[in-house]
Amino acid sequence: MTVKRQSPEELLGLNKFMVDEEEPHIVLDKTICAKCKDKPCLVVCPAVLYTLKGEEINFEYAGCLECGTCRVMCKNKGIIKWQYPRGSFGVSFRCG
């Protein structure tokens, strides 16, 4: 039997998301983020949902794996809301 190795991008692409357009489950206060020097969210999110747009933090909650890593690593409290998505919304893992 041969096992096909898949890249992280391929594996992440197997997940299915029901995005709650009305109620984001993670919300940032960008004025706090602007003062955050290290910005660990840029490197710890496995889905790479935190990016920089110029100097400003850009965040996209669609595609969130609900792992909670950003919540743990955000020491400057720029994440002002983190909760699991409402029922029927969020990620469905289709591999593993």
Ligand code: SF4
């Ligand atoms: S919960 Fe996990 S996947 Fe979702 S934004 Fe935070 S670090 Fe990224």
Ligand code: SF4
């Ligand atoms: S770690 Fe928290 S406070 Fe710092 S930039 Fe990221 S979300 Fe904002």
